[in-house]
Amino acid sequence: MNRPLLRREWQIFLLALGFLTRLPVPPDPDFSAAKLNAASRYFPAVGLVVGGLGWLTYAAAVALFDQAMVAVLLSLALTALLTGAFHEDGFADSCDGLGGGQQREDVLRIMRDSRLGSFGVVGLLLLIMLKVHALSAIATTAGTTVVGAAIMWGHVVSRWLTVSFLVDQTYIGGDGKSKPMASAMSVKHLGLAGVAVLPLFLLGLPGGWWLLLPLLLGWRLLWAGYLRRRMGGYSGDTLGAAQQVAEVLIYLGFLL
Incomplete structure (x- = not known):
């Protein structure tokens, strides 16, 4: 067993955990920029x-409480608290930027604005409603375990x-809390x-x-094609949007 390697990978996982959660x-x-760049491969494990x-x-x-919707709301509140609503914030900023901006510079400027606009409010409200109703419907039709x-x-x-966007897409965002830990990833x-997906089976x-x-x-x-046309690549906020929409699609998949 290569203990130094295992220790290093554990430290990289902790970096990912600290970045994505509170x-x-x-x-x-032994912190290094190389370890920080490697942390994105543990994002699914953080999931x-x-x-x-x-x-x-x-x-x-x-x-x-014996109430599925109450339980769903408490679960969503807990995960939002754990992550600091990190991905939800990126989704809302993406709605504002892509909904209100015309040129690439306008889109990025709006995304960097800490204020939430009408596109972000409506988008976030619809997103949360979809999560709540999808998971509640799963509880009604399939039960707690499902x-x-x-x-x-x-x-x-x-x-x-x-994180697959890091493999073949171009990072064009700036600095700030929405900047990803790494802007590139190998197929390996x-x-x-x-x-991290294997235990789910x-x-x-x-x-x-x-x-x-x-x-x-x-x-x-x-999403990748749309971002290339509109922005020339992805930003940290648009990665948050990619994650949130994919999460909702998976919940809906359990209803099929």
Whole structure:
């Protein structure tokens, strides 16, 4: 067993956990820019942590209140608290920038604005409503265990899809809280990131997996093509939008 390698990878995972969540992580005594750039391959693994805690919150709330929608809302609140609504913020900023900006410079300027505009408000409201109603519908038709599986699939696979943009797309955003930890990733590391998906098969596949797979691939290709035409590449905010839409699509896939 190569202990120095395992120690380094654990430190890289903690960097990813600290970047994507508000969970406390110990400082890295051997911090380096190379380790920071490598952390994006553990984003799906962070999804296992966030999704797992969201599932536990949902299950506990169902046992306590016996109300699926209340449990879903508490689960979503917990995951938003854990992540600081990081991806939701990127989704809202993307709605504002792409909805209100014409030229690339205008789009990026609006995205960097900390104020939330009408496009962002409406988009975020619809996004949350879709999550709540989709997960509540899963609870009604399939039960608590399947809701947990949906939450896990949603958080992990959506983050894997998101980091795939680092493989073949161009980063054009600026500095700030929405800047990704890395702007490039190899196909090899994308494959390593996908290892976090494997435990999900123990939970069972989404009912409409045969339709969900091309749907997610289609969303990824359409979003990448649209961003190339509008902006010339992706920003950190548009990665947040990619993750959030993919998460909703996965929840809807469980209803098929």
